[in-house]
Amino acid sequence: xxxxxxxxAADAATVSLLSGASVTGQDVNSLINAxxxxxxxxxxASLENTNTASTYGTVFNRNNSLTSIATDLTKTNNNxxxxxxxxxxxxxxxxxxxxxxxxxDTLFFLQVSFIFFTLLVVLIYLRQAGILSSGTxxxxxxxxxxxxxxxxxxxxxxxxxxxxSRYWNRRFIGLSDSGLGATPATCPS
Amino acid sequence: xxxxxxxxxxxxxxxxxxxxxxxxxxxxxxxxxANIASQGNPIKxxxxxxxxxxxAPGILASGTDTSSVKLLNYLSTKNIKDVLLNNGNExxxxxxxxxxxxxxxxxxxxxxxxxxxxLQNADFTSLVSKLxxxxxxxxxxxxxxxxxxxxMNLIYLYSQAKPDTSAINSLENVNLNFYGAFLAEYCxxxxxxxxxxxxxxxxxxxxxxxxxxxxxxxxxxxxxxSTGTGINQYGPTNPTTLSQSDxxxxxxxxxxxxxTRMTDMRLLLSAINxxxxxxxxxxxxxxNGTGAGSHGNxxxxxxxxxxxxxxxxxxxxxTDFKKGVMEYNSQKNQYSSILLGLYAFLNISAIAMVVHLSxx
Numbered sequence: 001x002x003x004x005x006x007x008x009a010a011d012a013a014t015v016s017l018l019s020g021a022s023v024t025g026q027d028v029n030s031l032i033n034a035x036x037x038x039x040x041x042x043x044x045a046s047l048e049n050t051n052t053a054s055t056y057g058t059v060f061n062r063n064n065s066l067t068s069i070a071t072d073l074t075k076t077n078n079n080x081x082x083x084x085x086x087x088x089x090x091x092x093x094x095x096x097x098x099x100x101x102x103x104x105d106t107l108f109f110l111q112v113s114f115i116f117f118t119l120l121v122v123l124i125y126l127r128q129a130g131i132l133s134s135g136t137x138x139x140x141x142x143x144x145x146x147x148x149x150x151x152x153x154x155x156x157x158x159x160x161x162x163x164x165s166r167y168w169n170r171r172f173i174g175l176s177d178s179g180l181g182a183t184p185a186t187c188p189s
Numbered sequence: 190x191x192x193x194x195x196x197x198x199x200x201x202x203x204x205x206x207x208x209x210x211x212x213x214x215x216x217x218x219x220x221x222x223a224n225i226a227s228q229g230n231p232i233k234x235x236x237x238x239x240x241x242x243x244x245a246p247g248i249l250a251s252g253t254d255t256s257s258v259k260l261l262n263y264l265s266t267k268n269i270k271d272v273l274l275n276n277g278n279e280x281x282x283x284x285x286x287x288x289x290x291x292x293x294x295x296x297x298x299x300x301x302x303x304x305x306x307x308l309q310n311a312d313f314t315s316l317v318s319k320l321x322x323x324x325x326x327x328x329x330x331x332x333x334x335x336x337x338x339x340x341m342n343l344i345y346l347y348s349q350a351k352p353d354t355s356a357i358n359s360l361e362n363v364n365l366n367f368y369g370a371f372l373a374e375y376c377x378x379x380x381x382x383x384x385x386x387x388x389x390x391x392x393x394x395x396x397x398x399x400x401x402x403x404x405x406x407x408x409x410x411x412x413x414x415s416t417g418t419g420i421n422q423y424g425p426t427n428p429t430t431l432s433q434s435d436x437x438x439x440x441x442x443x444x445x446x447x448x449t450r451m452t453d454m455r456l457l458l459s460a461i462n463x464x465x466x467x468x469x470x471x472x473x474x475x476x477n478g479t480g481a482g483s484h485g486n487x488x489x490x491x492x493x494x495x496x497x498x499x500x501x502x503x504x505x506x507x508t509d510f511k512k513g514v515m516e517y518n519s520q521k522n523q524y525s526s527i528l529l530g531l532y533a534f535l536n537i538s539a540i541a542m543v544v545h546l547s548x549x
Binding site for chain 1: 194195197198259260327332333343344346347348349350352357361364371375379383386455458459461465466468469472476486487490491493494497498500504505508511512514515518521522524525526528535536539540546547549
């Protein structure tokens with residue numbers, strides 16, 4: 001029945017159907033559905049291929065946006081690192097530490113002076129009770145006063161001349177201490 | 190997302206019964222023959238489109254889900270003539286394969302035979318070039334251009350910080366429009382093919398004794414040019430009736446013509462893919478490289494961000510610790526001040542006691 005040009009009209013499945021004993025409506029439907037699926041596949045694939053350009057474009061846009069955001073965040077992080085806040089806190093902590101220790105040093109002297117005055121009261125009481133003579137009291141009080149003044153001189157002079165101005169517990173060491181003191185240049189004779 | 194079922198099922202067949210004829214089988218539908226062929230020649234797509242009203246309804250069938258496929262979403266607001274090539278005055282087959290504006294195949298463009306297709310690979314390449322030159326398809330440099338002077342391409346437009354959506358849409362719509370036109374024309378042929386195929390099997394399955402030969406002017410005679418022995422002619426012995434074998438011959442001829450058009454249109458899709466692939470591959474390589482906008486560049490920047498974030502986090506931890514030390518020392522300072530005040534008071538009291546005892 002079929003002539004040569006009919007084969008261009010039908011795929012292998014159609015030809016197979018035509019050579020069969022009988023053809024049902026279901027057979028024809030499956031043939032037509034296969035053709036529809038064929039179109040869906042090739043049309044869908046081509047359409048997607050064309051849309052790929054838009055997809056790539058969207059990816060470029062997303063990459064650029066993320067890159068821009070990441071770059072800004074990196075700058076923010078670097079600015080934070082270079083803000084110097086930690087140095088400010090460190091220095092303020094050093095100042096507070098120095099001031100607190102200086103007060104404690106003063107407190108030490110006040111405690112010693114309080115002990116001195118308390119001993120002085122005891123000595124005066126003993127003199128008035130006749131247990132100590134005035135001379136003994138004055139000599140004893142003078143010794144205590146000398147010790148008190150010695151402590152005052154020791155603490156004050158150490159803080160003024162030897163204590164590091166930045167770290168309380170560090171003794172100031174000048175260049176001459178380490179043997180690195182500047183020496184006058186000597187011109188060759 | 191792509192089409193998962195028959196793309197032609199999305200078209201408005203109810204409103205356009207002459208464009209996309211019903212696939213219902215049965216001899217009762219022989220009136221459809223008038224919409225398939227005229228005097229033995231296939232009816233042209235552009236001729237049917239010309240009969241449509243300029244205020245014709247939408248191209249998509251009502252109730253079509255347009256949310257998942259970009260093309261359907263685009264077509265949902267379009268009048269059918271807005272979608273077709275040159276508002277329906279041109280078509281892929283009639284104008285660009287058969288017509289002089291295209292491959293000029295002329296009336297010889299009937300059907301391909303195994304091993305000798307009417308269109309060769311070079312024809313499809315030429316066809317794509319013609320469609321691109323007519324701006325029915327985006328040229329590859331409108332997809333991507335390495336030239337910095339060409340800023341009117343999709344990749345460049347998309348890669349901007351604030352993409353020009355109007356320009357992007359106008360470019361994207363070119364191809365969407367073409368695929369809409371393609372679908373309309375392909376379904377024009379496929380709906381006819383499906384109808385004729387059902388007719389073919391119906392006639393083929395009819396016993397010779399049960400066969401009732403159509404008599405002129407039955408619409409089925411539209412499949413034939415005249416009586417004769419040609420491929421689209423029927424038996425000259427009895428010019429008023431159509432034998433079963435001639436009936437099948439006529440159906441097979443038109444099936445062949447329609448299938449050739451459908452096959453060539455699908456091959457055109459492959460040719461379009463081939464045309465775009467080098468450009469898309471180039472874009473893909475750029476995307477996978479290390480330049481601006483690439484995955485590599487993004488990963489590099491994100492790597493830098495991760496390092497800086499770790500460093501910043503460490504810095505914040507150290508800073509928090511130092512701040513805590515500062516606050517602790519501040520409290521220690523405050524406590525020392527209180528003790529100083531206390532001992533100052535005690536000393537004054539002791540001095541007062543010394544003075545008091547000294548006066549007694």
